[in-house]
Amino acid sequence: MAQTTANPEHEMIRKSVKSLCERFPEEYWRDLDERDAYPTGFVQALTEEGWLSVLIPEEYGGAGLGMKEAGIILEEVNRSGGNSGACHAQMYTMGALLRHGNEEQKQRFLPTIASGELRLQAFGITEPTAGSDTTSIETFAERRGDRYIVNGQKIWTSRAEHSDLMLLLARTTPKDQVKKKTDGISLFILDMKDQADKIEIRPIDTMINHATTEVFFENAEIPVGNMIGEEGKGFKYVLSGMNAERILIASESIGDGMYFIDKSVQYANERVVFNRPIGQNQGVQFPISQAYMDIQAAKLMRDKAAELFDEGVNCGEEANISKYLASEATWRAANAAMDTYGGYGFAKEYNIERKFREARLFKIAPISNNLVVSFVGQHVLGLPRSY
Ligand SMILES: Cc1cc2nc3c(=O)[nH]c(=O)nc-3n(C[C@H](O)[C@H](O)[C@H](O)COP(=O)(O)OP(=O)(O)OC[C@H]3O[C@@H](n4cnc5c(N)ncnc54)[C@H](O)[C@@H]3O)c2cc1C
Structure with a gap:
């Protein structure tokens, strides 16, 4: 059957990922599915071979490849019978930091994300009352001195229990006080391990094994230096x-x-x-x-x-x-x-x-x-x- 492309580099990526996946046959995934367990061994192997950091530029420790190559990797994982949902966010969530973060933040986070030492796998956008209407989110980050104090709730936050950091979208100005509803929303990197006592993670029992959760924030703190870009422009x-x-x-x-x-x-x-x-x-x-x-x-x-x-x-x-x-x-x-x-x-x-x-x-x-x-x-x- 036809492959996407005859590009030799792409074929090499396909073959290498396929061969890694062969070490994790369908029995492996079926067993995890039955136990609702996380594919730790698979994610570790994918990380060690550098496949999850391909979108990170070489200067920050990644492979500096593009979206096409990243797509081929995830395509092969799922074609093999596996489920990239266990770790796909580690690949792209850092993009917000790469495109909109400052140099200090990139130097601080990207090399450790590239090595897998820090997992940025949790992406907190969806909320129970807002649903698809993202500008109606209510989780609020209030600035107090050199910190933001976060209160609120996210839902469907996948991999929260298997992540060190969360890319968090929160309101910094209430919706009824902004001209455009897309304004007043900011994007943060929350250190979930550091704030573990101010965050409660509740797994959701779902139809698929997706490590997805509800996350509750009670006065969770984020240093000002962990806000990406300008306040209010996060959307x-x-x-x-x-x-x-x-x-x-x-x-x-x-x-x-x-x-x-x-x-x-x-x-x-x-x-x-x-x-x-x-x-x-x-x-x-x-x-x-x-x-x-x-x-x-x-x-x-x-x-x-x-x-x-x-x-x-x-x-x-x-x-x-x-x-x-x-x-x-x-x-x-x-x-x-x-x-x-x-x-x-x-x-x-x-x-x-x-x-x-x-x-x-x-x-x-x-x-x-x-x-x-x-x-x-x-x-x-x-x-x-x-x-
Ligand atoms: C397994 C799983 C993992 C997830 N992981 C994450 C995650 O890691 N991070 C995260 O932030 N979110 C995550 N999500 C949330 C996901 O992005 C949302 O479920 C999705 O965006 C839909 O939002 P909702 O469930 O609130 O549906 P709603 O917004 O309540 O919509 C319900 C239904 O109504 C329809 N609908 C609503 N408004 C309209 C309209 N105007 N016109 C036509 N149809 C409409 C929708 O199409 C949908 O079918 C995950 C969800 C699941 C199930």
Whole structure:
């Protein structure tokens, strides 16, 4: 089957990541899923081989590669049967710091994030009452001398228990006191270990093993020197990072999609019913082929978005569209796999049901596909704002 590109460096990355993933077979992921356990060994291996720090420039200890290469890494992890959700944020969350932080902050954090000594895996945006309406967040950081004092609550903060730092979005001016609702929101690096007694983390029991939590802040302190960029401009900084997140999520989704295609093709060729392989029936074969074509199209849009991102061009349209197309194509592939496997798709030992649950997430998070469609309608096509 076609790969994204014949670029030799990309092929080398694919092969190396694939070979690392072979050390963590599907039994490994299934066992973790059943125990709701964190893939510590896998994340450690990925960190040690430097794959999680590829987006960090060489001068700060990373590989200085681009979004395309980062996408290939996550795609291969998910195609192998693994779940990048355990650690993908370590790759891109530092982007806010890289693009908007000052030199002192970069020198202080980036080399230790690159080495994996410090994990910046928690990204605190979503709140229970605000939901998709990020400007309605209420977690508040009040300046007192050389510190900000944080009170409030986040929800769906993934990997909080496995992170040293959190990239935290909080209001520094109440919404009813700003001219534009996107103003008055600031972005911080919160040292979660240092503030452990002022933060309560409550795991959420979810449909997938995603280490996601609710986080409560009670007078948690952040030194002024840990605010990224200017006070009140955090929403803008987070938006630029969201394009990276969308492209990487699209990549994970494409990896999931290709997992379903690989497995479906293999099973449809092997399983014999009515004296012929089930893949000989168009009712089985066509949904697999159709999903494959959809995934290939999504891949092209992902590649375009990644190229624009690496050129420093605004790629909001392409990043959002690629996340939408990839998650929808992969959902079709997931259903094609379920149908191909018949009853066996439900048996945990075949892994399809686990990946089916995991792949569903990307239609909802990190942004729901309804919101992507609204974005395209309003910001790309110039239609009236629908909400
Ligand atoms: C497993 C998991 C991990 C996550 N990890 C993180 C994380 O690490 N950090 C973080 O900050 N967040 C995280 N999230 C949160 C995620 O980004 C949100 O769930 C997502 O943005 C949707 O927000 P919501 O759940 O509040 O849905 P809501 O905003 O309540 O929306 C509910 C439904 O209504 C629809 N809807 C709402 N408004 C409109 C509208 N105007 N037009 C059309 N449809 C609309 C949405 O599409 C959605 O289907 C995670 C979520 C999950 C499930």
